[in-house]
Amino acid sequence: MLKNTRISDPEVYSIVEDELKRQEYNIEMIASESTAPLEVMELSGSIFTNKTLEGYPGARFQAGSHEADRLEILGIKRAKELFGAEHANIQIYSGSSANYGVYAAVLSPGDKVLSMRLDQGGHLTHGSPANFLSKVYQYDFYGVNPETEMIDLEALEEKAKEFKPKLIIAGGSSYPRLIDYKKIGEIAKSVGAYFMVDMAHVSGLVASGVIPSPVPYADFVTSSTTKTFCGPRSGFILCKKEYAKQIDKGVFPGSIGSMHLTTMAAKVWSFKYATSEKFKNIMEQILINGKTLVEELTKHGFRIVSGTTDNHIVMVDLRSKGISGKVFQNALDSIGITVNKNQIPFDPASPFVTSGVRIGVTSITQRGLKGDEIKIIADIMDQVASAPEDEENLAECKKRTRELISKFPLYPLGSFED
Numbered sequence: 001m002l003k004n005t006r007i008s009d010p011e012v013y014s015i016v017e018d019e020l021k022r023q024e025y026n027i028e029m030i031a032s033e034s035t036a037p038l039e040v041m042e043l044s045g046s047i048f049t050n051k052t053l054e055g056y057p058g059a060r061f062q063a064g065s066h067e068a069d070r071l072e073i074l075g076i077k078r079a080k081e082l083f084g085a086e087h088a089n090i091q092i093y094s095g096s097s098a099n100y101g102v103y104a105a106v107l108s109p110g111d112k113v114l115s116m117r118l119d120q121g122g123h124l125t126h127g128s129p130a131n132f133l134s135k136v137y138q139y140d141f142y143g144v145n146p147e148t149e150m151i152d153l154e155a156l157e158e159k160a161k162e163f164k165p166k167l168i169i170a171g172g173s174s175y176p177r178l179i180d181y182k183k184i185g186e187i188a189k190s191v192g193a194y195f196m197v198d199m200a201h202v203s204g205l206v207a208s209g210v211i212p213s214p215v216p217y218a219d220f221v222t223s224s225t226t227k228t229f230c231g232p233r234s235g236f237i238l239c240k241k242e243y244a245k246q247i248d249k250g251v252f253p254g255s256i257g258s259m260h261l262t263t264m265a266a267k268v269w270s271f272k273y274a275t276s277e278k279f280k281n282i283m284e285q286i287l288i289n290g291k292t293l294v295e296e297l298t299k300h301g302f303r304i305v306s307g308t309t310d311n312h313i314v315m316v317d318l319r320s321k322g323i324s325g326k327v328f329q330n331a332l333d334s335i336g337i338t339v340n341k342n343q344i345p346f347d348p349a350s351p352f353v354t355s356g357v358r359i360g361v362t363s364i365t366q367r368g369l370k371g372d373e374i375k376i377i378a379d380i381m382d383q384v385a386s387a388p389e390d391e392e393n394l395a396e397c398k399k400r401t402r403e404l405i406s407k408f409p410l411y412p413l414g415s416f417e418d
């Protein structure tokens with residue numbers, strides 16, 4: 001795939017080659033990652049890179065749009081059919097910009113937004129003080145019940161009545177349970193708010209119908225396409241027909257410039273792939289693998305946030321093991337298992353240290369790992385946690401990791417040979 005770069009820039013070529021090796025020999029368990037099918041790789045680097053285009057089919061700002069029009073029209077049709085949505089915008093660049101697109105479409109500076117706390121499962125783009133939008137809109141937050149560690153719907157309703165937001169957001173980046181979209185939609189309606197669901201993490205599971213869809217209940221649904229959707233680095237927005245024009249305007253010219261036709265082509269392919277038996281089997285297996293990981297880690301004495309998972313995310317509280325998320329993440333990284341440190345609900349530790357890690361099973365499921373292998377992964381994790389700074393222990397864990405993952409190639413042999 002990189003035959004020209006190899007000659008013109010060996011330095012960049014070798015970085016990409018090393019990344020390929022890293023992914024090949026690592027057990028990737030970052031919950032927001034997946035392994036893009038080869039078609040997604042091909043299309044993401046296609047001839048459409050050369051085309052600059054703004055506007056929508058039938059109302060473009062540049063000429064030469066015939067093929068791009070065909071692509072976008074096909075993609076919108078596929079996205080609508082896949083999710084049962086009344087309207088789809090597939091121009092948006094990513095999950096973050098999908099959220100910005102909705103804000104641009106329906107909010108004015110100073111408007112109020114109610115979303116889930118970042119440290120209990122939400123996302124940076126839902127009003128974190130670190131994100132510039134916190135200076136534009138007024139955010140308030142709901143969270144989880146301290147006992148169940150699941151969304152506290154009663155408190156959410158109370159807050160909604162008191163705060164009177166213009167927009168309520170559900171969905172997050174480290175929430176392992178199903179969300180009652182119907183109930184939150186009703187709450188939004190009762191206070192006259194729009195309801196947006198950010199399904200960035202779970203859109204693959206939703207597409208294949210293995211978990212409930214927010215589409216019937218939300219005014220707007222945003223997503224990235226890199227997580228369980230297993231597609232290119234991009235995003236999309238779904239909405240009710242009545243908001244179609246408003247959303248399209250919020251996307252372009254509201255929040256983006258020219259379309260990225262390369263990743264759009266890869267998205268259009270992915271919308272079809274998501275209807276396949278192969279994709280559905282992977283999504284079903286993700287749910288099984290998530291539950292198996294919960295069981296195995298629990299047997300080893302790890303505490304699982306909220307007790308279980310309903311999706312691809314397993315949130316682990318490390319306090320019973322006496323180590324921080326930071327130490328565990330780094331020790332696992334050194335032996336070839338990639339996870340990320342993450343705050344758990346009501347975490348006494350800072351976001352830079354954390355008491356937990358977030359583990360995802362999408363990539364390993366795509367590679368074919370199942371129950372027996374997950375048992376070994378949990379066992380290796382426990383061995384790492386027992387002595388995360390002992391070089392001999394880590395060396396042994398690294399050997400076990402390499403032995404396990406070597407049996408499950410990332411891509412078919414020879415996929416990247418020039």
Ligand SMILES: Cc1ncc(COP(=O)(O)O)c(C=O)c1O
Pocket residue numbers: 032094095096097122123125171172173174198199200201223224225226234235
């Ligand atoms: C809930 C949620 N929304 C949005 C995003 C941002 O997606 P992207 O990285 O595609 O911009 C993420 C990323 O992790 C996420 O978890």
